[in-house]
Amino acid sequence: xxxxxxVIFLIGFPLLVAIALLILKSDAARDIIVKVxxxxxxxxxxxxxxxxxxxxxxxxxxxxxxxxxxxxxxxxVCLAIIIVVLGCKYKRFLAPVFAxxxxxLMIWFELSKGHHIAVNNPMYIDRLSMIMVLIIGIVGSLIxxxxxxxxxxxQHHQKEGVPDRRPxxxxxxxxxxxxxxxxxxxxxxxxxxxxxxITSLCSYFLIGYNGLFHTKENEDKVATRxxxxxxxxxxxxxxxxxxxIILLGxxxxxxELSTMITIGAMGYxxxxxxxxxxxxxxxxxxQMPFNSWLLGAMVAPTPTSALLHSSTMVKAGVFxxxxxxxxxxxxxxxxxxxMVGGVTFLLASFAAISQTNAKKVLAYSTVANLGLIVACxxxxxxxxxxxxxxxxxxxxxxxxxxxxxxxxxxxxIGSRDIEDMDGLFERLPKLAAxxxxxxxxxxxxxxxxxxxxxxxxxxFVDSNNILLVVIICFGSAATAFYWTKWMGKLxxxxxxxxxxxxxxxxxETFVHATLATLTVIVxxxxxxxxxxxxxxxxEGNFGSVxxxxxxxxNMVILCIMVAVLVLLFxxxxxxxxxxxxxxxxxxxxxxxxxxxxxxxxxxTAVSLRNWYMESYFGEFKMNVIGVIATSIIIVATVGxxxxxxxxx
Amino acid sequence: xxxxIIAVIAYIILAPIVGGFLAGLDRKITARMQGxxxxxxxxxxxxxxxxLEKESITVNRVQDFYVMCFFIFVIVTGCFFFAGENLLLxxxxxxxxxxxxxxxxxxxxxxYAEVGAERELLQMLAYEPMxxxxxxxxxxxxxxxxxxxxxxxxxxxxPYLIGIFLGFxxxxxxxxxxxxxxxxxxxxxxxxxxxxxxxxxxxxxxxxLEAAHWxxxxxxxxxxxxxxxxxxxxxxxxxxxxxxxxxxLEILIDNSFARMKWQVAINSSWIVAVVLGTVNLFMLMFVR
Numbered sequence: 008x009x010x011x012x013x014v015i016f017l018i019g020f021p022l023l024v025a026i027a028l029l030i031l032k033s034d035a036a037r038d039i040i041v042k043v044x045x046x047x048x049x050x051x052x053x054x055x056x057x058x059x060x061x062x063x064x065x066x067x068x069x070x071x072x073x074x075x076x077x078x079x080x081x082x083x084v085c086l087a088i089i090i091v092v093l094g095c096k097y098k099r100f101l102a103p104v105f106a107x108x109x110x111x112l113m114i115w116f117e118l119s120k121g122h123h124i125a126v127n128n129p130m131y132i133d134r135l136s137m138i139m140v141l142i143i144g145i146v147g148s149l150i151x152x153x154x155x156x157x158x159x160x161x162q163h164h165q166k167e168g169v170p171d172r173r174p175x176x177x178x179x180x181x182x183x184x185x186x187x188x189x190x191x192x193x194x195x196x197x198x199x200x201x202x203x204x205i206t207s208l209c210s211y212f213l214i215g216y217n218g219l220f221h222t223k224e225n226e227d228k229v230a231t232r233x234x235x236x237x238x239x240x241x242x243x244x245x246x247x248x249x250x251x252i253i254l255l256g257x258x259x260x261x262x263e264l265s266t267m268i269t270i271g272a273m274g275y276x277x278x279x280x281x282x283x284x285x286x287x288x289x290x291x292x293x294q295m296p297f298n299s300w301l302l303g304a305m306v307a308p309t310p311t312s313a314l315l316h317s318s319t320m321v322k323a324g325v326f327x328x329x330x331x332x333x334x335x336x337x338x339x340x341x342x343x344x345x346m347v348g349g350v351t352f353l354l355a356s357f358a359a360i361s362q363t364n365a366k367k368v369l370a371y372s373t374v375a376n377l378g379l380i381v382a383c384x385x386x387x388x389x390x391x392x393x394x395x396x397x398x399x400x401x402x403x404x405x406x407x408x409x410x411x412x413x414x415x416x417x418x419x420i421g422s423r424d425i426e427d428m429d430g431l432f433e434r435l436p437k438l439a440a441x442x443x444x445x446x447x448x449x450x451x452x453x454x455x456x457x458x459x460x461x462x463x464x465x466x467f468v469d470s471n472n473i474l475l476v477v478i479i480c481f482g483s484a485a486t487a488f489y490w491t492k493w494m495g496k497l498x499x500x501x502x503x504x505x506x507x508x509x510x511x512x513x514x515e516t517f518v519h520a521t522l523a524t525l526t527v528i529v530x531x532x533x534x535x536x537x538x539x540x541x542x543x544x545x546e547g548n549f550g551s552v553x554x555x556x557x558x559x560x561n562m563v564i565l566c567i568m569v570a571v572l573v574l575l576f577x578x579x580x581x582x583x584x585x586x587x588x589x590x591x592x593x594x595x596x597x598x599x600x601x602x603x604x605x606x607x608x609x610x611t612a613v614s615l616r617n618w619y620m621e622s623y624f625g626e627f628k629m630n631v632i633g634v635i636a637t638s639i640i641i642v643a644t645v646g647x648x649x650x651x652x653x654x655x
Numbered sequence: 656x657x658x659x660i661i662a663v664i665a666y667i668i669l670a671p672i673v674g675g676f677l678a679g680l681d682r683k684i685t686a687r688m689q690g691x692x693x694x695x696x697x698x699x700x701x702x703x704x705x706x707l708e709k710e711s712i713t714v715n716r717v718q719d720f721y722v723m724c725f726f727i728f729v730i731v732t733g734c735f736f737f738a739g740e741n742l743l744l745x746x747x748x749x750x751x752x753x754x755x756x757x758x759x760x761x762x763x764x765x766x767y768a769e770v771g772a773e774r775e776l777l778q779m780l781a782y783e784p785m786x787x788x789x790x791x792x793x794x795x796x797x798x799x800x801x802x803x804x805x806x807x808x809x810x811x812x813x814p815y816l817i818g819i820f821l822g823f824x825x826x827x828x829x830x831x832x833x834x835x836x837x838x839x840x841x842x843x844x845x846x847x848x849x850x851x852x853x854x855x856x857x858x859x860x861x862x863x864l865e866a867a868h869w870x871x872x873x874x875x876x877x878x879x880x881x882x883x884x885x886x887x888x889x890x891x892x893x894x895x896x897x898x899x900x901x902x903x904l905e906i907l908i909d910n911s912f913a914r915m916k917w918q919v920a921i922n923s924s925w926i927v928a929v930v931l932g933t934v935n936l937f938m939l940m941f942v943r
Contacts, residue, residue, distance in 0.1 A: 429764065430764070432717075451750070451751050451754060452744070452747035452748055452750065452751045453747075453751075457747055461743055461744075461747065464743070464787070464791070465743075465794075465800070468791055468794060468795060471940055473933070473936050473937055473940055476788075476791055476936065477784075477788065477929070477932070477933050477936065479787075480783070480784040480787040480788050480791070480928070480932075481784045481925075481928075483783065483784075483787065484779070484780050484783035484784050484787075485780065487750060487754070487779060487780075487783065488776055488777075488779065488780045491754050491757055491758070491776055491779075492773070492776055494754070494758055494761075495757060495758055495760075495761030495762075495769075495772055495776075496761065498717070498721075498758050498761050498762045499761050499762060499763075499764040499769075500714075500715040500716075500717065500718075500762050500763065500764055501764055558741070561740075561741055561744055564735075564740070564744065565744075568731075568748075575724060575727075579720050579723070580717065580720055581716045581717055581720070582716070582720075583713060583716050583719060583720075584711070585711040585712055585713040585719065586710070586711065586712045586713070587712070587713060587714065587715065587716070588712045588713070588714060589714070590714050590763060590764070590765040590855060591765060591767065591849065591854055591855065592765070592766060593766075593767070593849070600714075600764065613764075613766055615764065615766060615769045617773065618773050618776070618777065623921075
């Protein structure tokens with residue numbers, strides 16, 4: 008099979024599966040199709056990497072490009088019409104307004120100017136897109152498998168009379184994967200924009216799963232509202248994308264991302280289109296002031312959150328910014344991107360401290376980590392981009408694991424509140440272990456996210472970004488705080504809890520186990536990922552890569568530490584010959600470690616709660632500060648660029 | 656390579672001896688400051704030996720495992736440091752160790768231990784930024800995070816890192832678990848949290864905790880020493896004198912302050928980190 012057919016398979020096959028899942032409504036058929044499709048997609052993603060591993064990727068000419076372009080244009084019009092109709096139906100008119108502005112603008116540009124600009128290579132594969140393909144293929148497919156079991160429970164928990172709309176749900180999931188594959192392999196920015204808009208619309212429908220198209224009494228109003236918020240913000244970003252394309256086409260006579268980067272590398276300023284494209288990336292990556300759409304997304308069923316947070320959607324945003332990194336750096340666009348990323352990282356990390364809702368903690372942690380990736384892209388040095396891509400990889404695996412764990416916990420213990428997770432090791436031992444691995448993976452040495460954060464920090468110092476260095480010092484402290492208290496809650500031993508691990512669907516446990524294993528394997532294998540994929544990619548885009556933030560020596564030490572930790576846990580965890588005695592409780596322990604005798608000879612149950620430090624890190628306060636600060640940064644920098652354009 | 660191995664072995668063997676001795680000295684000096692005679696200097700060793708002979712009891716199956724991991728990774732931290740490894744690696748390993756200790760306290764689900772664990776976490780939140788800024792300061796001044804490279808520096812870092820030095824000394828009070836910031840547990844008997852974090856630890860586990868602190872203190876004093884190296888013998892002398900002075904200063908602070916609220920701990924450490932640390936970093940940017 009040639010590479011181009013693998014590429015077509017990766018985009019086309021999930022699309023076909025999506026349609027099949029929409030038509031076939033029986034549980035049995037869906038189970039089989041999803042599992043087979045997941046295996047096929049994973050296999051194809053790996054195959055693509057194997058095919059291109061030696062050459063490091065290539066650019067494709069596509070004969071039917073013109074026809075494909077026309078089909079896309081028709082689809083775009085249809086999408087715009089859908090948005091307008093739905094916006095009017097739910098009386099939310101901002102989304103239709105954006106659609107009415109940007110779609111005609113895009114089509115006018117394509118028909119008048121875009122038409123004359125030759126696009127030699129509409130699609131490509133390079134080592135960065137290989138990494139993205141693996142993430143989307145493997146993590147994304149695993150999430151769809153998890154969704155089989157999860158959605159059965161979900162439907163079961165629904166009120167009487169709510170129609171079973173799982174075919175629609177799975178249709179969207181696979182359509183999303185298809186669009187993501189297209190997005191990371193498009194060199195023609197108009198094509199990329201097309202896939203970009205599809206992902207926006209898919210996430211709109213997925214977030215609104217409990218709200219849109221339901222009858223009045225079944226409608227979850229919050230879901231509808233959050234879906235529209237996500238749509239509006241992403242369409243706003245889409246508008247930025249369109250303006251970026253128009254500027255690029257008008258002033259630089261090209262529509263290819265690779266050409267734009269080359270022009271930038273030759274020393275010409277491509278700041279104007281870069282700033283608008285980066286703006287689109289910022290909205291999609293849920294950076295402040297647009298972070299609220301991602302937080303609102305948690306009203307949707309858990310697989311949606313897992314998909315949006317780990318392998319798709321937000322990763323499209325940071326992917327674009329990392330792609331643009333060579334033309335960012337110490338220019339207006341770069342400064343905007345690094346400041347927005349830095350502020351978002353710091354404030355979202357703080358906000359996560361004040362949250363008890365596990366999904367909200369995860370969401371703020373995602374926003375924070377994306378902020379760091381965005382800042383890395385903004386800094387735009389090889390070292391920073393290395394760190395940014397590592398963050399993308401580790402975050403995708405670990406965050407999907409955590410979301411899926413919380414989803415299962417929610418169904419089993421009936422709550423997504425961290426305060427209700429004490430004693431999880433007694434109730435759901437396997438799940439608790441997976442969750443522990445996920446949390447450790449998010450912030451502890453020697454695991455992935457810490458490695459990338461370390462590299463990020465070094466790259467910030469090396470590029471003289473002292474402010475960002477200070478931000479990361481404070482942000483890391485906050486990160487350690489909120490993860491450790493969750494970890495502590497999880498590890499609390501509580502006597503007399505019933506073990507309900509057997510109630511968890513087999514598919515769910517399988518996916519948890521796979522992702523947990525991947526979390527560890529990626530940590531063990533990251534020196535290889537670095538030397539085989541990242542370093543060659545960086546050499547291609549930044550010239551020579553002489554220093555990496557982490558020396559080979561340190562990478563080896565970290566891998567050894569991972570192995571030591573795994574062995575320690577495997578051999579010694581939970582084993583003791585010591586006599587087990589009751590706790591000290593000041594009052595007389597009633598013997599069950601859960602109640603003590605109080606001063607009035609009555610029994611008092613012990614209740615322990617974590618610190619949330621609302622007065623320091625309250626969510627509202629952090630959001631207000633963040634939104635104001637980042638809005639000023641964005642408005643000011645975009646203003647500067649428009650001012651200079653006027654002078655051109 | 657041989658040098659590294661010798662340094663690591665020396666650390667593993669000597670650190671608890673030096674650390675225990677310093678702890679004994681601490682108790683003696685503290686007693687004198689309070690007008691008491693105080694225990695013999697070797698008392699900390701007697702205490703730990705006694706703990707080792709206690710009956711083996713625990714409150715659950717996992718707590719002692721976590722404390723063991725804390726012990727191991729504190730030693731690993733010091734080994735990395737004295738082997739001349741990367742400062743950030745050293746600090747991140749120390750964080751890993753601290754997290755094990757906190758999780759150990761949480762795992763008991765005991766009221767006193769858990770409140771202690773929460774406070775320990777808060778202390779981490781307070782000192783972590785300054786610790787990281789200190790590492791960055793060394794990197795900006797010497798061009799390397801490797802302790803081995805920093806040791807080769809021919810210019811003494813202290814005058815250029817004076818703000819960072821002061822900030823580091825400030826948070827050292829938290830790291831040494833001294834008043835006014837001995838929130839999570841304290842070696843004094845007068846606290847409201849029983850023994851705080853370590854309430855449920857006993858026997859060998861508690862002995863391990865004590866020994867881990869000796870290891871940790873020696874490593875932290877090693878960090879202080881690092882500010883004074885300039886490749887000459889008198890740099891080493893200044894370094895050692897200053898380490899002892901610092902230790903004395905911490906004892907003095909311990910005896911001159913009552914414990915403060917947690918708000919003071921976090922506010923003051925963060926202000927110190929922002930003012931002294933950040934300003935120092937900006938100045939280094941112009942120096943290099």
